[in-house]
Amino acid sequence: MTEILFILTLTASAYMAWNIGANDAANSMATSYGSKALTLRQIIFIASILEFCGAFFFGSRVTHTVGKGIVPIHLLDPHIIVIGALAAILSAGLWVTIATYYHLPVSTSHSIVGAMVGFGLAAVSENLITLESIKWEVLYKIALSWVISPISGAALAFIIFSLIRVLILSKMDVDRVEGVFKYLQVFTACYVAFAHGSNDVANAIGPISATFGFSETPAWVLALGGLGIAIGVATWGYRVIETVGKRITELTPTRGFSAEFATATTVISASYFGMPISTTHTLVGSVLGVGFAGGLASIDLSVVKRIIYSWVLTIPVAAMLTISIYTLLVIFL
Amino acid sequence: MKFIRPVAADVFGYSPFKAIHQHSEYCEIAIDLLVDQFEAFIKGNKEEILTLEKEIDELEHEADKIKAEIRTNVTKSLRLPVDRHDLLNFLTFQDQIINYAEHVCHMFTYRETKNIEKDIEKKFRQLLYKLNDIICKYEELIDHVAGLIATSFSKREITDVLEHVSTIEHAEHECDTVQIELHKLLLNSSLNPMDVILLRNILIHLGEIANSTARAADAFRTMILGR
Numbered sequence: 001m002t003e004i005l006f007i008l009t010l011t012a013s014a015y016m017a018w019n020i021g022a023n024d025a026a027n028s029m030a031t032s033y034g035s036k037a038l039t040l041r042q043i044i045f046i047a048s049i050l051e052f053c054g055a056f057f058f059g060s061r062v063t064h065t066v067g068k069g070i071v072p073i074h075l076l077d078p079h080i081i082v083i084g085a086l087a088a089i090l091s092a093g094l095w096v097t098i099a100t101y102y103h104l105p106v107s108t109s110h111s112i113v114g115a116m117v118g119f120g121l122a123a124v125s126e127n128l129i130t131l132e133s134i135k136w137e138v139l140y141k142i143a144l145s146w147v148i149s150p151i152s153g154a155a156l157a158f159i160i161f162s163l164i165r166v167l168i169l170s171k172m173d174v175d176r177v178e179g180v181f182k183y184l185q186v187f188t189a190c191y192v193a194f195a196h197g198s199n200d201v202a203n204a205i206g207p208i209s210a211t212f213g214f215s216e217t218p219a220w221v222l223a224l225g226g227l228g229i230a231i232g233v234a235t236w237g238y239r240v241i242e243t244v245g246k247r248i249t250e251l252t253p254t255r256g257f258s259a260e261f262a263t264a265t266t267v268i269s270a271s272y273f274g275m276p277i278s279t280t281h282t283l284v285g286s287v288l289g290v291g292f293a294g295g296l297a298s299i300d301l302s303v304v305k306r307i308i309y310s311w312v313l314t315i316p317v318a319a320m321l322t323i324s325i326y327t328l329l330v331i332f333l
Numbered sequence: 334m335k336f337i338r339p340v341a342a343d344v345f346g347y348s349p350f351k352a353i354h355q356h357s358e359y360c361e362i363a364i365d366l367l368v369d370q371f372e373a374f375i376k377g378n379k380e381e382i383l384t385l386e387k388e389i390d391e392l393e394h395e396a397d398k399i400k401a402e403i404r405t406n407v408t409k410s411l412r413l414p415v416d417r418h419d420l421l422n423f424l425t426f427q428d429q430i431i432n433y434a435e436h437v438c439h440m441f442t443y444r445e446t447k448n449i450e451k452d453i454e455k456k457f458r459q460l461l462y463k464l465n466d467i468i469c470k471y472e473e474l475i476d477h478v479a480g481l482i483a484t485s486f487s488k489r490e491i492t493d494v495l496e497h498v499s500t501i502e503h504a505e506h507e508c509d510t511v512q513i514e515l516h517k518l519l520l521n522s523s524l525n526p527m528d529v530i531l532l533r534n535i536l537i538h539l540g541e542i543a544n545s546t547a548r549a550a551d552a553f554r555t556m557i558l559g560r
Contacts, residue, residue, distance in 0.1 A: 027341045030341055
């Protein structure tokens with residue numbers, strides 16, 4: 001029975017990875033398409049390879065936090081962990097799919113963390129663990145990183161673009177400068193893809209990594225997550241890149257470079273500290289930062305409100321969905 | 334295409350600058366047509382006067398639509414590189430250019446005027462050419478918007494804009510001079526008093542076109558410097 005559940009969890013994780021590639025990875029890569037620094041083909045190529053590399057080589061820290069840092073899995077028996085992991089990944093996947101359908105700016109990171117909290121609470125309700133044994137201090141840190149990351153993206157992007165503006169744009173021919181930054185943006189596009197892979201792979205494989213206990217997450221699981229993201233970019237992400245890219249042509253190479261560099265630096269730092277943050281929200285922060293530095297003709301601040309709403313909505317919904325699925329699985333198995 | 338979260342694109346708000354440019358182009362075309370309409374008026378070509386009246390009237394209507402579009406979309410949640418109120422204020426002045434052009438296009442249809450003295454006709458033509466010149470300069474000023482945004486308001490671009498506004502103000506002063514001369518000619522002519530009334534009305538409104546252009550340029554400067 002546990003084997004069947006494990007395979008189901010694996011399948012759900014692969015779907016989640018695909019969804020992350022199709023939407024989140026695509027959003028962060030679209031900035032290179034909007035500025036025409038890269039063609040769609042080149043972007044898919046770069047994204048597939050570097051998302052995979054990021055996930056495979058630098059994805060284990062965040063994966064560890066999601067899988068083993070929130071629920072005290074050493075207190076639970078393996079069968080319960082598999083049920084919990086399945087419930088968590090199913091509910092996060094389901095919520096992200098529903099939210100995508102309604103065009104809500106949700107984050108897969110927030111969904112999976114909410115889902116893992118749901119798993120923990122379900123275990124508490126079964127008296128398997130105590131409420132205090134859930135690692136709240138890690139959750140505080142994660143919540144804090146969610147607030148800090150968009151602000152960090154905005155601040156970094158503001159500084160980078162302001163420097164470009166004062167030191168370069170005001171002194172040299174604009175078209176020439178943009179031409180040079182087109183090449184630099186190839187580098188930041190790779191940087192973003194790598195950073196994104198390293199952080200967001202955990203949203204897909206975090207729960208299943210818990211089933212391996214406290215031993216290291218096997219490399220093949222990281223590879224599966226990376227591969228899922230790469231396939232997501234290639235099979236569906238290109239549509240998202242096109243849709244988003246066409247709407248953000250204002251983001252010229254200097255602006256795109258600033259936003260991408262700020263986003264990637266913030267995200268990779270979060271990966272280093274093992275914090276599962278939202279790349280998309282960080283990117284939104286970074287683009288706003290470029291706008292605040294006077295780099296864009298118009299930015300719409302109402303998106304911030306929508307992001308905060310979906311934040312507040314995602315955590316309880318993902319947690320409650322997990323508790324429901326977990327309960328159903330326990331009753332019927 | 335339902336399963337898409339285009340979050341990154343949602344950050345980008347409505348940008349009014351293209352629409353403003355389009356609106357200013359309509360102003361320029363309207364003045365161009367006004368010159369043609371004047372020639373038709375002098376020739377007494379009724380049909381052409383009416384055709385041009387219709388064209389200018391439609392242009393003004395289109396410009397109004399653009400103005401309304403900008404006014405509805407520039408909401409409080411948008412952050413533009415210029416002050417929102419400065420922008421809307423500037424737009425009001427730019428809109429007056431085409432409004433006055435529209436007033437004049439109707440006036441040419443009010444009355445058939447024959448035997449206008451040659452020197453009055455010449456002065457009128459001179460005034461219209463001056464207007465054409467000022468509106469072309471104005472159009473060039475609005476062209477600066479693209480550069481301002483591309484360099485994100487570099488000092489060099491701003492200096493260019495300030496110089497440009499001065500040339501427009503200078504051109505407006507020249508228009509004033511022609512207007513004064515034309516008034517003197519008109520009020521001392523042997524034309525039918527009804528013709529004098531009509532021509533004087535047209536003259537005053539043409540003056541308003543020049544004034545509005547200068548005011549719009551001034552508001553543009555305020556907008557660029559007020560950020």
